Amino acid sequence: MSSYRTLQWDDRTNTLVLLDQRFLPHRIQFVTCGDEQQTAEAIRNMTIRGAPAIGAAAAFGLALAAFRCTSSNPQEIRERIENAARQLASARPTAVNLQWALTRVLNKLATAEGNPEDLRKLILEEAIQIAEEDVQINKKIGLNALQILPEEINFIHHCNTGALATVDYGTALGIIRTAHEHGRKVFVFVDETRPRLQGAKLTAWELQQLGIPFKVIVDGASGFVMKRFRIDAVVVGCDRVAANGDTANKIGTYNLALAAKAHGVPFYVACPTSTIDLRITSGDQIPIEEREAEEITHLEGTPICPQGTAVFNPAFDVTPAELITAIITENGVCYPPFIHSLSGVVHPA
Numbered sequence: 001m002s003s004y005r006t007l008q009w010d011d012r013t014n015t016l017v018l019l020d021q022r023f024l025p026h027r028i029q030f031v032t033c034g035d036e037q038q039t040a041e042a043i044r045n046m047t048i049r050g051a052p053a054i055g056a057a058a059a060f061g062l063a064l065a066a067f068r069c070t071s072s073n074p075q076e077i078r079e080r081i082e083n084a085a086r087q088l089a090s091a092r093p094t095a096v097n098l099q100w101a102l103t104r105v106l107n108k109l110a111t112a113e114g115n116p117e118d119l120r121k122l123i124l125e126e127a128i129q130i131a132e133e134d135v136q137i138n139k140k141i142g143l144n145a146l147q148i149l150p151e152e153i154n155f156i157h158h159c160n161t162g163a164l165a166t167v168d169y170g171t172a173l174g175i176i177r178t179a180h181e182h183g184r185k186v187f188v189f190v191d192e193t194r195p196r197l198q199g200a201k202l203t204a205w206e207l208q209q210l211g212i213p214f215k216v217i218v219d220g221a222s223g224f225v226m227k228r229f230r231i232d233a234v235v236v237g238c239d240r241v242a243a244n245g246d247t248a249n250k251i252g253t254y255n256l257a258l259a260a261k262a263h264g265v266p267f268y269v270a271c272p273t274s275t276i277d278l279r280i281t282s283g284d285q286i287p288i289e290e291r292e293a294e295e296i297t298h299l300e301g302t303p304i305c306p307q308g309t310a311v312f313n314p315a316f317d318v319t320p321a322e323l324i325t326a327i328i329t330e331n332g333v334c335y336p337p338f339i340h341s342l343s344g345v346v347h348p349a
């Protein structure tokens with residue numbers, strides 16, 4: 001059984017078991033996905049969320065499609081998997097890791113031969129490989145960040161980018177964890193991150209378990225925190241980085257970057273190179289997911305707005321490259337001009 005922090009493949013039943021993040025931190029419960037449709041719905045409703053995590057889940061969703069296809073005709077299995085990839089890719093549009101993981105599995109399938117059992121095994125092995133690599137990549141991101149962080153660091157962090165947003169260990173929260181584990185004196189101001197409160201619910205839960213001191217703040221307090229306290233760095237994750245360094249991340253990141261610029265606080269983006277999309281030249285080309293109004297008008301199911309209130313609920317925003325100090329990847333730290341430094345880490349020599 002391949003078991004990780006956010007997901008595991010049950011090889012007795014050939015199903016995908018997800019830690020249901022919608023009920024954390026107060027309820028630990030799981031969702032079992034039996035096919036690609038259930039996996040796509042789990043990604044869309046944020047049972048599992050976080051760019052690298054949904055990429056890995058989508059890859060396992062293709063394995064589910066292969067195992068649920070009982071045809072003995074290899075071509076029919078290929079068709080089922082290709083249809084499954086389209087269904088999974090449509091679950092959430094912003095995080096490029098979804099497309100990246102699906103494309104990686106499809107490319108593997110394109111050159112494969114063999115009977116249906118061979119194809120099922122190959123796809124599952126590729127999904128497991130993607131998951132295993134993600135954990136190692138996150139640890140490398142953390143180690144690369146150490147070279148640019150001081151001995152004592154007060155962070156502001158946005159959303160959740162820890163083990164729960166990845167297969168394990170985390171990206172931006174992985175940097176915070178690595179600094180802590182390497183003896184740096186770390187403190188974190190945790191943006192609660194409206195409307196889904198990934199910071200207040202998930203990041204707080206992870207930091208408590210890691211024994212890292214923190215305080216939760218409302219998103220709008222970050223500027224005042226930079227004015228009132230010594231903040232050494234803002235560190236965030238991301239969902240898609242354009243070739244010029246413009247970065248899509250959880251809504252509120254752009255405001256945070258503006259406040260950091262105004263206060264001269266370094267603003268770091270952490271990401272695996274799979275989140276860098278060199279196919280697009282700028283952040284204007286990044287699709288921004290809009291989610292349902294209830295995420296804003298309700299809190300834990302209780303209405304907080306007058307009935308019929310209209311909302312604008314983009315799940316992400318785009319931080320322009322000029323507000324970003326550095327982008328920290330598993331292959332190194334990228335500084336402006338990102339148009340050159342990013343291609344160096346995506347295609348290392």
Ligand SMILES: CSC[C@H]1O[C@H](OP(=O)(O)O)[C@H](O)[C@@H]1O
Pocket residue numbers: 049050051052158159160161162165166170171172198236237238239249250251315
């Ligand atoms: C490891 S980066 C995770 C990234 O994904 C989050 O979005 P969501 O919770 O909607 O999946 C957020 O943008 C994080 O920065």
